[in-house]
Amino acid sequence: MSEHVCIQIFQECTGEHSHPYPQILVPLQETMRIRAEETEYEVKLQELFFVPPGMNHRCNYRGRLLVLNLPLEVLDNREVAALCYPTVVSMHGQITQLVELIQSELRQNPDSKSVRHLYSYLYSKLCENCAAPSIRYIGEHYDLPITVNQLAEMESYNVTYYNDWFKQQTGCSPSLYLRHIRVNRAKDLLVETNFSVMEIAVMVGYSSNSTFTRAFHSITGMTPKAYRECPCFKRLG
Template sequence: MKQMVDIRVFDECRGAHSHEHPQILVPLRQTMRVLAGDAEYEVTPQELCFIPARMLHRCDYLGKLLAMNLSEDMADSKDAVLLSSPMVISMHGQILQLVDLIQAELKQDPNSRSVRHLYAYLYSKLIENCAAPSIRYIGEHYDLPITVNQLAGIERYNVTYYNGWFKQKTGFSPSFYLRCIRINRAKELLTNTRYSVMEIAVMVGYSSNSTFTRAFHSICGMTPKEYRNCPCFQKSIG
C-alpha cells in the first residue's frame, strides 16, 4: 500500500475549501473552529480533527496549525464508512506522543522518511480509536434500527457512561454519529444510482421519507432531491 503523505505547518487557515485527500488538522497554540458539512467543531491544542476527503470545510484560524494529508489509497476499504464523517479526538497517550514526535521530526527534516512512518502509525491509531465493537457495529449495520441501549450493551457499559465514552472516542453523540454514517451512504446512492429517494431512505435505515428528509437536511442543508439535482454532485449513471 502506497504511503503518500504531505505534512506541513501553516501560520493560518482561512476560507471554505475541500481536498481530494483525507486530512488531519492539529491546532498548535489556541482553539480552532472548523465548520465541516453542516456542523461546527471547536478543536483545542489537545485535540486533532479528522476531515474526510472532498468534504467542504471552513477554518478561520490564525496561528500555528499542523496539517497532515494522506492519499486515499492509504486507507483500507473496510475503514471507509468509519472515516466518512469528521471526527474530533482527544490526544492522549500514544496519539499525543506521535504528534509530538512528528513535530520534532519536521523541525529537523521535513522530508524525513521517519515522519511518514510516524504518520502511518498515527493513522493506524486513528482507526484503532474507531475500532470499538459498538462503533464497528454502526458502520456495518447502519441500515438497521439501532438504539443507544443496544450499543451500550455491546460495550457492556451503562448508557450514561457510554454516551460520554462515545463522545470522547468520536467527538459526537451516538445518535448524531449514526445519522452522519447513514446520510453519507445516502449521498453516495443519490449520486451513483437511480434508486428513488424512498428506496434510498429504507436502504440507509429510515422508515419514512419525511424522517429521512429531515435527517438529510440537518446534515447537508438541503433535501435529498435537491442534492441529487445539484449539478455539482451529479455523475453519469450507466
Template sequence: MRNANQVTCEKRTYSKEFNSHQHKFGQFLFPLQGSLDIQTNLQEINLRPDYCLYLPPMLDPKYCSVDRNEFLILDIPIHYLPEDTSTMYIGLDKQWSSIRYLLLEEARSQRNSSSLVNLTKYVTNKLHISRLPSIEYIHKHFKEPISLETLAKIEHYHPAYYSSWFKQKMGKSPSVYITELRLREAKHLLVSTAWSMTKISEELGFENSSSFTRWFVRCEGMPPKKYKILNKG
C-alpha cells in the first residue's frame, strides 16, 4: 500500500478489464505506449499517446486498456496541490514532453527524492496556471460560433453538467464569458484601428455591421461609433 503523503513516480500497465480504486492523492498519467480508457462518474476519457491527464483526489476512476500499454504515473499528495483542482486533459507540447522526460529519468533512477519533489512542485504550479482545454479553445475561437456541446466534448463532460461546472470554475456562464471576450476585442479594434464597422464586424464573426451594432448596443449601452468617438485618443 503506497503512502498517500509521499510523491511516487513509476511505470504501470493496465489490464483489458476495468479496474477501479479511489485516489486520496492527485495523479498525472503520461502515456509511453498504447492508450487508456478511463471512466469517472462524470467523464469518459480515451488517453492517447499525444496527451497527458491529470486526475484530482477523491475520484473513483475505472481504467482499462485493450492494447499493449505502459504509462508513467505521478502520484501527488494533496498538500502539494492547488485547491479545488479538476480533471485536465493536456496536449503533450514541447514543454509537457520535456516534463515527461524528466519524470521518466526520476522513475528510472529513484536516487534523489528531493529532485522528484522539486519537479513535482513545478508540475503542480503549471497545473495551477494552466488554462482548462475548453477555456483555451474559447480564447482561440471566440470570434466563431461555439456550441455548448463542443465545449463539453473537449472536457469529456455532458453538456448539462459542463454549464454548471464552468460557472463554478469561472464565476460566469460560457455564453457570458465568450461575450466578454468578443466585447473586449471589439472595443480594442474600435479604439486602436481605423477599420470600418463592416471590417470590424467581419473580424468578430458577425454577418454584417448592423448585427454587430445591435449586439454592441445591447452589451455596452451605446452604438460602436459613439464608443469610438468617446474613447479615441
C-alpha cells in the first residue's frame, strides 16, 4: 500500500497544510474547529470531516483525533459534487461500522488488500450520505441559472430553513458553494483548453466577463487571465 494509505490517532492537529490524497478526520474527545480554504467548520463528536485532495486546511485541535488517509483510487469514476468540497458527515450506521472495521483490519494486518475495498465502500457510503438532491443538482447543472428558491423546493424546505440546512451540510451558503463549483471548473478549462475567457465564463454559468472575473477573483485572488498566464500551471502548447 502507498505511504499515505494509513489510519492513525493523533493527540493534536495544528497548523495549515494540504495533501494530494483525500482524508477523513474524526474528533474523539471534543468538538473540532477546522478551516478549509476560506470557510470554518465545526465537527462534533460522532461526526467526521472529509477533506478533498489538494485542499488547504488549518486547525488548532488538541485532543485525540482519528486520521484516515484514503487512496486516490476511491475517487476514480465518481462524480459526486458534495465530495469535491469539504463536508461534515454524521457518524451513524454503516459509516461508523466501516470506520471501525478499517481500524481493526489495519491493526491486525497493515498490508491487507481487503482494506482497499473497505476504503472504496466507505467512500461510496459518504457519497450516498451527501447526495442531497439540491447539492447533486448544483454539481450537475452549475452552468445553468440556479436560484435558492429552486434548490429549497428540491428539499421541500422554505428558503430560510434551507439556507441554514445547506450551511450545516457544506459549511457555506448555496451561492458560495455554487461559485466554488463554477470557479473550480473554470480553473481546469483555463489550464487545459484554449477557449477564450468569455467562452469559459459562459461554459461555467456566467453571462458576462466582468461577473465571471469578480467571482473568480473572490475565490482565487487572481483574474482568470492572470491564472491562465501563471507559469506555475502547465497549459497547452
